[in-house]
Amino acid sequence: MKMKKILFAGVMALPLSLQAATLSTGDNIELMAVDGKKVESTFWNPIESVDLAPGKHQVVVRFDGELKNGSKSKMYTTRPYLFELQVPEQDSVIMLPRLNSVTQAKAHFERGPEWKLELSDGSVRALNYVPLHGKGFIAHKDIEGLVAEYNRQHGITFEQGYAVDLKKAAVEVTDKGEVKITGDALAQLKLWYSKANAEEKAAFQQWAKEQDAL
Structure with missing residues (x-):
């Protein structure tokens, strides 16, 4: 369930003929940064969608979710992935195939994740991405x-x-x-x-x- 949405810079200045579109993330996908700025989320109040002017934007996300690990559950978190994204004039969602277990998730990301953009009209676009490599896991905390x-x-x-x-x-x-x-x-x-x-x-x-x- 989506918990919070933010209005991004530049949207308020849009002409009436050019409406902002909502870009959301699917299950267990964390929105980390948009156009070079960190998206300020907390564990209890995550931001999972933003309103953006149609056109080119830079979006950074990662997978971060609790998955099955044998008879128990375990948090599985990936490195950040950066998209040079052409935001459409309609609402859209950044998606991944459904991942149920840690083993399945590891295999998926090792062979290359299938990031996709699902539009409100039902069409789906494959997304090109760049994995961001920091020095150690803590480097990803300084996403900006x-x-x-x-x-x-x-x-x-x-x-x-x-x-x-x-x-x-x-x-x-x-x-x-x-x-x-x-x-x-x-x-x-x-x-x-x-x-x-x-x-x-x-x-x-x-x-x-x-x-x-x-």
């Missing part, structure tokens, strides 16, 4: 840091609530050694800024202030 590092490595940033892939702004070197730059100057700046660490960003910000003062 884990997602931020993934986005930094892959040149992904967020603009007006949407995940934007900046790989379209790239520097390519041809076989002849010629340098080819794709994307405009702004896209290039965003790309390299998204890849910088905190120290490099601070140095760039100081340099930019000095340039503006000239």
Whole structure:
């Protein structure tokens, strides 16, 4: 049973012609982060759905549930899985095949989980995913840091609530050694800024202030 839903940033600013859609999670699927921000759940009051503007969003979930383990039950928790998700204009649910035992769950995730998006009209879409790898289980507690590092490595940033892939702004070197730059100057700046660490960003910000003062 769904316990709590949150309204995500950007939804309130939608034009009347563009309605928000509710994205929910199926049984034993924990919603961890949306567009780089941690979803604040508690054990007693989990958040299992969000209202999102239709379009591209980045969503992170994991399986976390009590399953049969012989004659007893045991909690089974996976690593986080990240989706670059095209949220439709209708309500939808992130689903997995029904998993009843720990043995069944382990086998399913070892061979590659079958994440799917079930829409309110009854149609089902397969979801591409990226498993997030932290250093030790405790690393997954800092889900924002884990997602931020993934986005930094892959040149992904967020603009007006949407995940934007900046790989379209790239520097390519041809076989002849010629340098080819794709994307405009702004896209290039965003790309390299998204890849910088905190120290490099601070140095760039100081340099930019000095340039503006000239």
